[in-house]
Amino acid sequence: MKTLDIAGIRNSYTVLFLALVIIIVSCKDNDNTVTPIEEPGVLDLIQSNSNLETLAALLDGTSLSQTLSGSGSVTIFAPNDEAFAKLPQGYLESLTEQQKLDILKYHVYSGNYPLINEIKQEAIISLHGDPLFMEIGQTHGDLLNGQAKFVSKNIEANNGMIHIVDVVLVPDKFGTLADNIYKRFDYRLLYERMEHTGMLATLEETGHRTLLASRNSTLGIEDYLNTTFTEEQWQEIMKHHILDTDITGFGPGTRTALATMAGDSVYLEVLESGTYKFNNFEVPLNLLKSSNGTILFEDGFALPDKHLGILSLMDKRFYFNTVRSAMAVAKMTGRLYNSLNNADEKFTIFALKNNAAGLNNLPTDEQGLANILKYHVLLEKVTAEQLQHNQSYTTWQGEQLTITKVGDTITINGEATITMSDLVGTNGVVHVIDRVIIPPSN
Template sequence: MDSVNDTFKKFGLKTMLMLSAFIVFGLTGCVDDDDNVNAPPTSLNIVTLAETNDQLSILASAIFDADLGGTLQGTGPFTVFAPNNTAFNNLPDGTLDNLSSEQLAQILSFHVVEGEITASDLSASQTVETIQGEELLVTVDGGTVTVNGSAVVGTPDVEASNGIIHIIDEVLLPQEFREPNIIDQAEELGNFTTLTSAIEQTGLTSTLQYLGPFTVFAPTDAAFNNLPAGLLNGLSDEELAEILQYHVLNGTVLSTDLMAEQAVPSLTQEELFITANGGVTVNGSSSVATADVEVSNGVIHAVDQVLLPDAYGTIVDAASKRYFFSTLVSAVADAGLVDALSSTDANLTVFAPTDEAFANLPDGLLGSLTNEQLSSILQYHVLGSEVFAGDLSSEQSPESLTGEDLFITAGSEGAFVNGSTEIITTDVDVNNGVIHAIDGVLLPNVFLDIVQIAQKDYNLTSLVTALSDAGLVNTLKGDGPFTVFAPTNQAFEDASAVIESLSAQQVEDVLLYHAAAVEALSGDLSDGQTIQTVQGEDITVSIDGQGNVTLNGSVNVIEVDRQGTNGVVHVIDGVLVPPSFN
């Protein structure tokens, strides 16, 4: 008896359909009217009809050998997925002869469903219970009906007096007789009872039995037991299905196929982050305890944690699972910000630098920071509200948690923060905000020189260009200290006629007239004060009763005290022209 079972397991049905989605599958039957031209009259019952059909003579003989003739000649109605002679002949030699009548009856009963199901009754995907007790997966795609992923209905809707026959090109094997598939193997191993129950609850069992190939990262019962109390029971079936599908990849991926690092899409299209370095780890902390359990429709890797999609975790959770945020995660811990970024009461936006971004910082900078300085830098990457990529306009300057603005632009060439740092991955949606990955570390003004402060503001690009053209960048990157009154782009546009009439030397003099060789914060300014510029002439300061600052009687200071490493920038709404030019 064991040799019979082994024979069938060896030649079990392998599911060969590749899918584009995890739940909706193409299932259709070749419904060709010509196939039914010679169908016997419906006065014949299923058994008699099989006896009179040249394609079904082996099936008819097997029905009597299995002592099922009485059942299938009964009132019914029944739906029979009837293997044709070719299907039986494709079995290993002697297979039928080696079966007991009880085994043969079990196999044939696996082809029979109570009730009459025509091809037109079928939807894209459904499971139907056989009289043997196990289920079949019946799918329809583009006119082709397929059973259990590989048995194709060649002739549908052969009507009988007590039901209907669909002729198929393979013999369907129940679990006892086939090579184990993902579900069969998980049940046999015994330590995946919670997983298989959850799969059954969400209607995914037949998919993982008969379709594929798939790679399943299968949480053990212990992994489910380690979930927060009440989490599993609090999920809807839809949410549970999403979590389960997040553990599955299309295709067969063995541990030997893995590189050191890879991000691969699950059936939900959300990525899993897998590292292989001695052992295999998924999403940063879930270890593969048993790898490469190969089955007929893919491979199982047992994991010691349940993998949760981003929506079920916090900012820290999402960052921790991604191997390219390891420096950021360590820095958040060092700065004591884990709790703040893990709070589900928060609703934050994080611009998250990659490991490569941190590596591109000046040598020694990161290691030289105090925890307070590190905290300030990290908080400068965080907004106090949720901003998705679709919320961005062409220009905006939201306030970070430090109170200092970020300058964000978005257009056809991408989205950038502070002038040159690109947003390379958007909208990692988590339960307390959203993450956007960036290719640079954003530094607050206190870590930047005067020129760098200007460079990150999209309102000061004309000034930065003019300084470069005049060869003054290195001057203002010097030790200082400096005070720079920085005209906006609009200010340069309003003064374009005047500036275009000047020589290159005069333009340089105009620019130097906006800089003083002293650091003068807004609190240092007084009404009637004069400030000598690097150009040599003075600027006159006026302050009214409301504290508004005006320079030379007409140019307003609209933002003050962008203080950097070598001075301070005050933004102004006009271009200052040296008095001697008049």
């Protein structure tokens, strides 16, 4: 009778068990060495998206494609094929390769820019260098440059992210004057006012105009002036913001009056440093070239003379600087600016340009200046047509001056001649004379 070899069986199971352990450990080692699947980059995702075929074709072979496939973090606001289809026929074909690259770079931001649930308006700098204007969480939805909607957001890649938009964006130099104020949310009200007054087409026409752009905050000018403008007046004011001249053509040393589309003028000085003085106020060199002209971003709000007080219309003209300083020393400005206690008072000023005869020989003390300069002011509004021949008028100083009219020539006291008449403001009129008139008592 055979006996069962218990020890042998135990040894066999031991060997089998060890073999299984080795196999299991080996399998685990093999699992650890499996290469993980690499996440696609921004360029990969663009090339694999059937709605971005036009964009992928434009990127092919450009230096930007290397940026989008590199290790650096980037965000692209990717126009879909429908966005490109909205462009005018033949637009892309009319561009040079560099222009196409400029447009593509304008859609790229260096770094991650996720769109999250927040309310903000901000400008970010594109890879091209021009700003992109983000309006997130607004009542009108999320917009880019005031017009592009987000079809898809926050598509993540291993080197950044993609937001798909429904409009092709263009850098400032490709946009019109109208385009470039509309996409800037701080100037949107100016765009809307131009549109409402029928002036928008002018900002879209081919040409070399200058637009004086005022911020949204200054469009409340009616409240500041405690008045209400009619639609006709608003149109005139908007025309006053448009010049038929491109001011970038003026160099240092320039001192000139520039006609606006309203027929009034604004006043430009270019200092030797290259700094601009606009209506006698120094402004930062904040000019923007557009496809059909230049935008000058101003801090204030330009108004035609008829909506200004007479001192304000003198203030904006550089050729009154000397006499304006003298009037301040003589403490005449408070009354002429119409303080609250004389709001209905009207004036006529016989004003002296910087080169007027005798201006540099005026007294320097307050009393002496006031005695002479108040003799140049009537306490009533009298236009050139209303001035009567051989008529005497009582001045603010208290003494009288006499007017002589021969044809179109008007003289005062037989000495000073009116060289420019009827600068009409809200509280009076200014006539320019060529020399100082001295009170009889002097």
